[in-house]
Amino acid sequence: MKLEYVLFGFGILFCLAGVGYLAAQYVSYLSELWQLISLLLTVGMFTCLGKYFERVGW
Amino acid sequence: MATPKTGKKTTQRKNLYLFLTIAFFLAIIAIFVFDGYMGVYGTVTVTTQEREEVIEPDHWLRDDYGYFTWTEEGQDIYFHYELDNRRFSTYSADVEVAVWFGEAKHSDLISQAVAIGGFDKEELTWTIDTDALRPADIPEANDYEFSVIITRDGVERRIIVHVSSLLPRY
Numbered sequence: 290m291k292l293e294y295v296l297f298g299f300g301i302l303f304c305l306a307g308v309g310y311l312a313a314q315y316v317s318y319l320s321e322l323w324q325l326i327s328l329l330l331t332v333g334m335f336t337c338l339g340k341y342f343e344r345v346g347w
Numbered sequence: 348m349a350t351p352k353t354g355k356k357t358t359q360r361k362n363l364y365l366f367l368t369i370a371f372f373l374a375i376i377a378i379f380v381f382d383g384y385m386g387v388y389g390t391v392t393v394t395t396q397e398r399e400e401v402i403e404p405d406h407w408l409r410d411d412y413g414y415f416t417w418t419e420e421g422q423d424i425y426f427h428y429e430l431d432n433r434r435f436s437t438y439s440a441d442v443e444v445a446v447w448f449g450e451a452k453h454s455d456l457i458s459q460a461v462a463i464g465g466f467d468k469e470e471l472t473w474t475i476d477t478d479a480l481r482p483a484d485i486p487e488a489n490d491y492e493f494s495v496i497i498t499r500d501g502v503e504r505r506i507i508v509h510v511s512s513l514l515p516r517y
Contacts, residue, residue: 341361
């Protein structure tokens with residue numbers, strides 16, 4: 290049972306790493322202004338996601 | 348103890364954060380798409396013999412060295428350079444096209460200032476006659492190469508042309 294959670298965790302980690310890598314590749318072609326806006330939106334997105342999970346009771 | 352009214356409010360607040368998360372995510376994707384579309388793009392089409400090759404703008408991101416093409420001696424090479432201004436403002440630049448042999452410039456083909464309105468296009472065309480280009484120091488039975496360098500905004504795009512001799516080699 291615990292092994293399943295570990296594998297599940299690895300799966301999520303690899304997915305996030307893959308998406309992060311692709312995003313980093315793409316972001317390098319963005320202009321500096323859009324990079325800044327994307328960064329702010331990312332911060333906002335994770336803040337709201339954190340708040341959502343906090344409200345859900347995680 | 349939470350009343351049904353406050354419970355509903357809490358659920359609404361909880362969903363609000365979820366919606367905001369999705370909205371931020373979609374906004375980031377929208378920026379990727381929007382900024383990827385916007386900009387000034389140059390597409391070169393090379394036509395020689397019965398062949399047409401299109402050099403897309405993103406080719407230069409993959410291969411910084413240049414684009415390689417070939418033809419036979421005596422054939423004309425037609426170049427079509429399309430500048431696509433996908434911006435709201437007018438784009439102004441100096442475009443220079445020249446033929447180079449190694450580090451030595453042979454001739455200027457185009458040298459002109461362009462001003463393209465927002466979401467408009469400009470097309471430049473030129474033709475190279477390979478008969479007139481052969482350097483004097485290269486025997487007629489030998490192949491030779493030259494570069495067509497397009498300079499815009501200080502950025503050079505090099506197209507290397509290999510010209511095959513029609514004479515038999517012994």
